[in-house]
Amino acid sequence: MKLYGMPLSNFFCMTKHTVLAKGLPCEFVTLRPSQDPDFLACSPMGKVPVLETQFGFLSETDAILDYLEESFPQRPLLPTSAFARAKVRQLMKVQELYIEGPVHQLIGALFGRPLSEQLLVETQPAVRKGLAALGRLVHFSPWLQGETLTLADIVVFYSFTLGNRLTDLVYGWDLLQEVPGLAAWYERFAALDITQQVLVDHRQAVEERLLRSRG
Numbered sequence: 001m002k003l004y005g006m007p008l009s010n011f012f013c014m015t016k017h018t019v020l021a022k023g024l025p026c027e028f029v030t031l032r033p034s035q036d037p038d039f040l041a042c043s044p045m046g047k048v049p050v051l052e053t054q055f056g057f058l059s060e061t062d063a064i065l066d067y068l069e070e071s072f073p074q075r076p077l078l079p080t081s082a083f084a085r086a087k088v089r090q091l092m093k094v095q096e097l098y099i100e101g102p103v104h105q106l107i108g109a110l111f112g113r114p115l116s117e118q119l120l121v122e123t124q125p126a127v128r129k130g131l132a133a134l135g136r137l138v139h140f141s142p143w144l145q146g147e148t149l150t151l152a153d154i155v156v157f158y159s160f161t162l163g164n165r166l167t168d169l170v171y172g173w174d175l176l177q178e179v180p181g182l183a184a185w186y187e188r189f190a191a192l193d194i195t196q197q198v199l200v201d202h203r204q205a206v207e208e209r210l211l212r213s214r215g
């Protein structure tokens with residue numbers, strides 16, 4: 001397999017972490033998103049990450065993670081019961097739609113672009129609503145939904161990693177303080193060997209991007 005994307009992308013980091021956690025043979029190829037027709041044939045929206053499999057190309061992180069879990073059930077990242085699996089997916093969806101979605105609107109801050117007053121005013125309450133929903137779904141025992149680390153931990157962690165950088169830049173706001181237990185869980189996940197490996201490149205890419213936007 002080959003995984004295409006760039007370390008700056010939190011979605012790429014989620015997918016890379018999953019591949020490494022499962023111990024799968026995979027080449028990581030640095031590639032930027034693009035609207036080039038050749039790339040659109042592999043990723044219909046021109047986004048990264050993209051996974052190249054023996055059957056063809058796959059984009060959209062949740063679809064890629066599902067494919068990896070179903071194809072390589074060793075070192076499982078989803079629980080066994082259908083209901084527990086659905087709860088993991090529910091949490092991933094809440095993060096994607098109601099936290100990542102609004103926070104991602106602030107991405108211009110990383111590129112030194114001005115953000116509109118309306119965006120600044122509307123984003124914070126939207127994110128607070130998403131954080132409150134997340135708070136109703138997590139247990140921190142010690143992972144988000146129980147004793148076993150799941151895809152939800154991976155997705156939520158990297159979403160907050162970039163998201164918190166953005167809200168800190170824009171509002172001086174630490175999202176991890178909004179849900180009791182979230183900051184301690186974040187530190188626990190950040191200490192994992194695989195996370196450290198993925199974060200090295202991600203943090204460097206974020207700092208380089210910020211330097212360029214200020215330069």
Ligand SMILES: N[C@@H](CCC(=O)N[C@@H](CS)C(=O)NCC(=O)O)C(=O)O
Nearest residue numbers: 009010011033047048049060061062
């Ligand atoms: N819904 C997509 C989102 C992926 C995404 O937004 N990737 C960004 C990089 S973090 C990208 O490719 N952006 C380029 C674009 O939006 O054209 C997924 O789940 O994979």
